[in-house]
Amino acid sequence: MDPRIDFLYLSEPDMIAAGVLDAKRCVEVCEETFALLGKGDYLMGGANHNNHGMNIVFPKETKFPNMPVAGPDRRFAAMPGYLGGRFDVCGNKWYGSNHANIEKGLPRSILTMMLNDKETGAPLALMSANLLSAARTGGVPGAAARHLVNKGAKVVSVVGCGPINKACFTAIMTQLEGVEKVVCFDLFLDKANEFARWVQGEYGVGAVGVDDTEAGFRDADVITVAASRLRPLYFEDEWIKQGATILVSGPFNTDESFLTSARIVYDHTALQEAYVEDAIASGNKEAYYSGVIGGPFFRLIDAGKLPALKDSTSLGDVVNGAKPGRADLKERVIFIACGMAVFDISWGFELLQNARARGIGQSLNLWERPHQG
Structure with missing residues (x-):
């Protein structure tokens, strides 16, 4: 078996080219995801397999000079999951949020999405996820x-x-x-x-x-x-x-x-x-x-x-x-x-398939052969 691992990187312009703004198609994929949820063919975080995600919420005060303190909408969150059906893939949406970002000309939240092979854990794609997350929230x-x-x-x-x-x-x-x-x-x-x-x-x-x-x-x-x-x-x-x-x-x-x-x-x-x-x-x-x-x-x-x-x-x-x-x-x-998270996974998977078919994105190498077995 070839141990080489490559994965696709999709920037925000790549995501647009792959169809992230296609609202009608996103609704169809979300409906398909709801059908899988209704059948139970999914997993999310937590012992109950249904957690929204895990948040890092900053304290109001800290004795550590570099540790962030609480502010409006300030947190980090990880949203992992597995979705079955034709998707049959694992993924995790990771984002940081801070209302003060707006003063810097940035969105309140900055998000990325990683899709992984369900068997090996190998990355399949790393993608810009602000538009992805907004689209599936609307979908x-x-x-x-x-x-x-x-x-x-x-x-x-x-x-x-x-x-x-x-x-x-x-x-x-x-x-x-x-x-x-x-x-x-x-x-x-x-x-x-x-x-x-x-x-x-x-x-x-x-x-x-x-x-x-x-x-x-x-x-x-x-x-x-x-x-x-x-x-x-x-x-x-x-x-x-x-x-x-x-x-x-x-x-x-x-x-x-x-x-x-x-x-x-x-x-x-x-x-x-x-x-x-x-x-x-x-x-x-x-x-x-x-x-x-x-x-x-x-x-x-x-x-x-x-x-x-x-x-x-x-x-x-x-x-x-x-x-x-x-x-x-x-x-x-x-x-x-x-x-x-399953909606980020399904829409992300759909866009990954589009990107592969259209030759969109940049292939990145994780390793030719892992240093440690």
């Missing part, structure tokens, strides 16, 4: 839209006008045919107006920017939520019309009456159960719940006001036909997505 609610949104949806609301929600909106729009109006809400009106101008130019539909929260939710058929963590987002039950679908990719809170009356579909209930396990292990469930997207649901489950996660619906169940998604045209549906 997840895009897949949810395919299965949960009423087909006659005409008004879409974008709650939070940053790059993540641009990716979500782009993916969701690949699944909607009759959109006539887009409402763009942000705490900063200039950002909302900028997003609205982009929507008008890109899609040719009417769009308006608003900085009033109620205006961002009322009368919308589809609402994509990916707002900033810097200020809590709250919406009221009465703002949500019959038949609306809310696709949640960021933190929020709302009236108990809405969550106990809407149909809830989770990205993957086993992942949500892993979050609850971590909350219990933290010794302060309430503080932990406040920091995760599923917190509002977990509180109501603990209080016996919502079904246990094991009795709830994952989108993989809906994709596989094991459980229903939307029951009727009037039902209000909320979908919650918290992010899973």
Whole structure:
């Protein structure tokens, strides 16, 4: 057997050339991934095989002069996993995040993705992952839209006008045919107006920017939520019309009456159960719940006001036909997505296949022969 190991390096321009911005295809790959999740053909981190990942969170104070201290959105995270089906590959997304990056002209988070052979552990590809991660973050609610949104949806609301929600909106729009109006809400009106101008130019539909929260939710058929963590987002039950679908990719809170009356579909209930396990292990469930997207649901489950996660619906169940998604045209549906490494793996694998077929990227050598056997 030849011990030589080469792997492919894909820069951000390489990723673009390989199709990372193809939102429609990303939604299809995410749907395929949900089907595998529903069947159980995957592994993620932790003893429960369902952990979101492992974080390095910096302390508020340190006696070591070079050790970083806590700051807004400052952390490192590793998200490993294995995905079966046609992918049959291991991978890990690694990223550092720091809100102060913006002052340096950098994205808040800088990400890379490594794919590895499942048998040997040998690297297959190292790729720039900012666009990959954004695309699959959008592709997840895009897949949810395919299965949960009423087909006659005409008004879409974008709650939070940053790059993540641009990716979500782009993916969701690949699944909607009759959109006539887009409402763009942000705490900063200039950002909302900028997003609205982009929507008008890109899609040719009417769009308006608003900085009033109620205006961002009322009368919308589809609402994509990916707002900033810097200020809590709250919406009221009465703002949500019959038949609306809310696709949640960021933190929020709302009236108990809405969550106990809407149909809830989770990205993957086993992942949500892993979050609850971590909350219990933290010794302060309430503080932990406040920091995760599923917190509002977990509180109501603990209080016996919502079904246990094991009795709830994952989108993989809906994709596989094991459980229903939307029951009727009037039902209000909320979908919650918290992010899973398997989607980075599936979309990364798809792009690696594209890159190989198109001769994109740079081959790097790990070794001709390992120095130690």
